[in-house]
Amino acid sequence: MDRKFLVAALLYAVAGMCYGIYMAASKDHSLHPAHAHILLLGFVTSFIYGVIHKLWLGVTAGKLATVQFALHNVGTVVMGVALTLLLAQKLPEETLGPILGLSSVLVLISAVLMLVMCLKSAKSST
16 A cells, blocks of 8 residues: 555645746646645655655554555545636636535545554564
């Protein structure tokens, strides 16, 4: 799972950097919150999760790790797209608000699952 998170993190880094270059070239920084979410949730958080899996969890996390990976990435991608659409005023907040709320909950559940896996790993190693 560590490699999957690392690859995902690097994909988010490339996407976030392209986003930043686009904003700089267009001189329109109105989408910077979406850019920041892609980099922080996508690149930074995925990288940290990958390190946790590599150094502490390994293969012991099992199916829970797969669920956590899926929830984190679905939530992050949906949030990035929905924030972009909202900030670019392509769809109204009434439409995107619930989508952003759901994506936020998916990312939160993913973080809670990481906590659970870390706590289980700590118990099994003592």
